[in-house]
Amino acid sequence: MDNNKIKFNSKPKVAFICVHNSCRSQMAEALGKLYAEDVFESYSAGTHLKDHINPDAVRLMKKLYNIDMEKTQRNKLIEEIPSPDVVITMGCNVDCPVLPCKIREDWGLEDPSGKSDEEFIKIIETIDRKIKELRDRLAQG
Numbered sequence: 665m666d667n668n669k670i671k672f673n674s675k676p677k678v679a680f681i682c683v684h685n686s687c688r689s690q691m692a693e694a695l696g697k698l699y700a701e702d703v704f705e706s707y708s709a710g711t712h713l714k715d716h717i718n719p720d721a722v723r724l725m726k727k728l729y730n731i732d733m734e735k736t737q738r739n740k741l742i743e744e745i746p747s748p749d750v751v752i753t754m755g756c757n758v759d760c761p762v763l764p765c766k767i768r769e770d771w772g773l774e775d776p777s778g779k780s781d782e783e784f785i786k787i788i789e790t791i792d793r794k795i796k797e798l799r800d801r802l803a804q805g
Contacts, residue, residue, distance in 0.1 A: 672749055672766075676802060678704045679748035679763065685710030685739045687718040688754040688773050692791050694731045699792075700799035707745040714739060718777055724784055752798070 678696060682689035689708035696706030717733050725731045742763065751765040755773040771794055776784040 676704045676749035676766075677746050678706055678750040678752060678798070678802075679742075679745055679765075680706065680708040680752050680754065681710065681742065681763070682708070682754040683710050684712055684714045685741075686714040686716070687721045687775060687777050688787065688791065690717050690733055690737055690739075691721055691725060691788055692752065692754065692795060693737060694725055694729070694733050695792055695795045696798075697736075698729060698731065699795050700802075703799045703803045704750070705746075707740075707748065708737070709740045709742045709745045711742060713741060720777070720781070720784055724781065724788060728785070728788065750798075750802070 680689040680692035680696070685708055689710065693706045693708035696704065700706065717737065717739060722733050725733055748763060748765050750767040751763045751769075753768075753770045755771055755775075771790075773787055773790060776787040
């Protein structure tokens with residue numbers, strides 16, 4: 665048995681954390697549900713909330729994946745989600761909260777808010793790839 669493998673008693677809960685829970689973490693939650701619903705539960709949350717999900721994130725996720733995040737998700741504080749097994753911070757640096765978990769990663773993603781669609785899409789593509797890699801790693805134990 666590989667001593668580096670972490671065992672979960674049930675489907676792991678993955679929390680995608682960003683300060684405002686309005687852009688990167690929301691897109692990660694949506695793509696986690698799209699690609700890995702059978703492997704892990706996806707949640708997103710933040711320490712401070714904006715009053716809405718980033719409109720460019722909503723528009724581009726609809727365009728690229730036909731996912732309407734305004735209908736399926738909402739901004740949430742960390743206290744509103746279940747205790748996570750896996751915490752993925754999006755790259756919020758010093759403002760990232762510390763949550764107890766079995767696995768922690770920082771994806772170091774630049775916030776695309778206010779940038780061009782091309783820059784936004786690069787971040788979405790990175791999240792897409794990282795979600796699939798996470799799914800594969802967790803599925804393998």
